[in-house]
Amino acid sequence: MKTRAAILRQTPGLWEIEELELDPPGPGEVLVKMIATGLCHSDDHVTRGDLAAARLPLVGGHEGAGVVRQVGSDVQGLEVGDHIVTSFVPSCGRCRWCAMGMQNLCDNGALIRFGTQLDGTCRLHDSEGVEVSTTACLGTFSEWQVFDQMSCIKVDVDLPLEVACLVSCGVQTGYGSVKAGDVQPGDVVLVIGVGGIGMNAVQGARDAGAAHVIAVDPVAAKRGWAADFGATAAYESVAAAMPAVAQLTNGQGADVAILCVGVVRNDLVGQAYQAVRKAGTLVVTGIGPATDDSAIPGVNAVSLAMQQKRIQGALYGMKSPREAVPMLLTMYRAGKLKLDELITRTYSLDEINEGYRDLHEGKNIRGVITFAD
Template structure:
């Protein structure tokens, strides 16, 4: 049955309130309006940022919502004014827009865009308006994407068209985690050949950062995590050393400084904890070290002694790995299809949408790297 122009009733995992299990509900997804596309989500990863919103941020105005922002799917229909997409296109939803018209999009200095949900509502992590309703109530669209739903509606500036041959249940991870970590190393830190790096946190983002450091030609990559079971996985992605802070009776930054004759050239924090961010900075060579904050949190202030920067270190932040979203995702999908990028290796579990709470528990308990949920049949 042709669904274009009609409300679609489908399944979605709804977060009705913070710190509670998601509920599989029947929701209504309105047709796309001007400059919008409606997408059938085929597969989605579960990312820590989803858990952050649910269990840590818990913004009072951020619920009810459909979470999920690391997906891939097929365009079902398009609204008026859409010329870039047509039904049947294989796409990846983007939580950072690329309108190609604003001053940010036109600048090579940033991958941010002045349009999209993040421009005014980054604290709530959703726009006030959405195309979702459930039980007569408006349901928010998380990070402008909401991939824990069989269908979603997005502005065309936040959708990347990809190689139609790409497996959606793999490249969905390029919608967030893999690009975020990999790009933080190659685009933001600008890791140089022959350098020494440290990556803090070995979830999907951290492992992708390790992979990025290797791709950039780093000669030594020290992976840091409090779970020693991740050591072998890190080495598979390119780490040369593994350090567990629990194995040492001194601050881990001191351990790294001693290991590297003064500190690493580059450090990447992929945990989302302010104390680790400071440690990562202090692990850098004081004269020229570059430290990049990759892990997301907006709950605490961070403090540093001015001398730690005055001496020559650089402290940077990275959102989505510095990739211009539409362009970067398409490039990364091509790199994957050309067998120049590891993606399958991040996937430790495969589940269906009705198992979403099991997938969330796996991530909470640090028992997975990425779980990919099968949402709709292709």
Template sequence: MKTRAALVWEQPGNWQVQEVDLDDPGPTEVLVEMVATGLCHSDDHFVTGDIHVGGLPLVGGHEGSGIVRKVGSEVHDIAEGDHIITSFIPACGKCRWCASGKQNLCDAGAIILQGDQPAGGFRMHADGRDVGTASALGTFAEWQVYDQTSVVKIDPTIPLDVACLVACGVQTGFGSATNAAEVRSGDVVLVIGIGGVGINAVQGAALSGAAHVIAVDLIEQKLDWARQFGATEGFTDIDEAVEFAKSVTNGQGADSAILTAGLVHNDLIGKAYWGIRKAGTVVITGVSPDAEDAPIPGFNAFNMAMFQKRIQGALYGMASPREAMPMLLREYQAGRLKLDELITHRYSLDEINQAYADMKAGKNIRGVVEFQKVAPVEQAAERELASVG
């Protein structure tokens, strides 16, 4: 079939929206009519070249939602008409990591920068060339083929334009606070970089009972947004934020610092490291350019050992997607987790370059591309009552 998608052909480059050819799904795959996709900063790294990919052209996007329209012969737990969200880490269910409840570290994740599918090969083609998919997904497309290991079925009563956000940004930030930093009641937490991930680190820290959630960003508007999600203080300068953290901890420093900036350079890690207390934790959630190898300023094994500090990486908030996604959506349904409020702007696929320009200008917490409007499916009981009436 023919469909439209946003491709990057060179690094650095721009998104090019064009018609492409899409194959039928293979035995372990599903064809999905897309409803929405979040615009994560990670995909912008493919455009800038901060993260190099295995092959070009590449269709971007990994934070998607849609409706299954066709299933392969070996797909047994997903049916036509099911509502799904995407998982940027395929979960094989068989490797050491999946078996130990750490699906976010699944060995199948090794392919997500290569561009091909978990079952091998490519399903999208343009101008006579195979098109790779970001994170084995490529959600910047009106229709797409996904492997069954890359999708999670959800409650059809949840709006798909909102549900797509938990595919990456929400849990990546939320879990950075709740799992990686292990924020507890009364803690003092630094969240450095308030975008689509950082705002959810703020939300996770606040819901965990932190006494001070200190947001740090260069843009005042983002600090205002952070306060709406639970930040107690906001600073545009990290040194001032660290001094404040020390002022409310008898000079000790924050219990944890979560790094969620669009690019986390090593000097930022160094500042965060010196901003936490003894036995505190620096969580690295954002990424650096993949070529960066400069040392962390002021860091050495002596102070690491003597202060018993911890530097913790966090992938998808250190949680299994198939456990975390339903949990977050239940929290949303219960009114405890803010999702609707995260969407600051909605765009068409043709506006994707403007959407990323807005993100860089600080106009977005999370922009969303809407492919179509789909009302949530009513619960079966409600439909039955209506038919009886």
């Protein structure tokens, strides 16, 4: 069948809308009519060359939601008409990490780097028959798509999918970063970068009982929006926030800092590290250029050991997606989690590059593409 999709043919580059040929679902796979997909910064890293694409051409997108329209053989637990959100880590449920309740670290996660489906082949081809790869075994920037059942999480049919799609990546990642930092009631928490991920870290810190949630972002609009999500104060930089942090903590520093900026640079990791107290935790959630492997200013063996600080990486909110997605959507139903308010603007597929320009200019918390019926 035919599908229109946003395709990347070179990096750095822009998304191009093309009509592609989509193969039917194979064993263990489903055909999904996409309803919505979020414009996550992770896909933008590839267009800008911060992260290398495994293979080009590439259909991007990994934060998606849609309706199952066809089911391949050997599919269990999914039927035609089911509503699903995607998981960018296809969890097998059998490997060591899944057995330990850490599906976000499933061994299948290693396969999302190759641009193919789990079996090593592609389902999309361009007009000349060239295979087109997909981001994270997904490629949600397409009107129709074939996913492995391991990449699909069933959700209730009455939930708005343009909202539910956010839980498949940004909300889960940001909210779970608070768990990674082991935020406790009464803590002072510094959230650095309050976009589509960081705004959910603000919500998570609020819900964990933090006494003070301090948002840091250079964009004035985001600092203003942060208060609606639970921030008690907001500043344009870590340096600007530190006098307030010092006053609140008797000069000790924040209990937890969560780094969620769109492009993480080592100097910012160093600033965030210096901002936490002895025995405090820095959670690094955002990602940066894969080539940025130089020393981190202010971080050395002496300070790590003598001040007993911890630097904690956090993937996918450090929680199993099949546990996190229902939990977060239940909170949304109960009015305990803001999701609608995260969507600053919706776009058509043809407006995808405009959506990413708005992201760069700080106009959105989250932009969402909605697909025509």
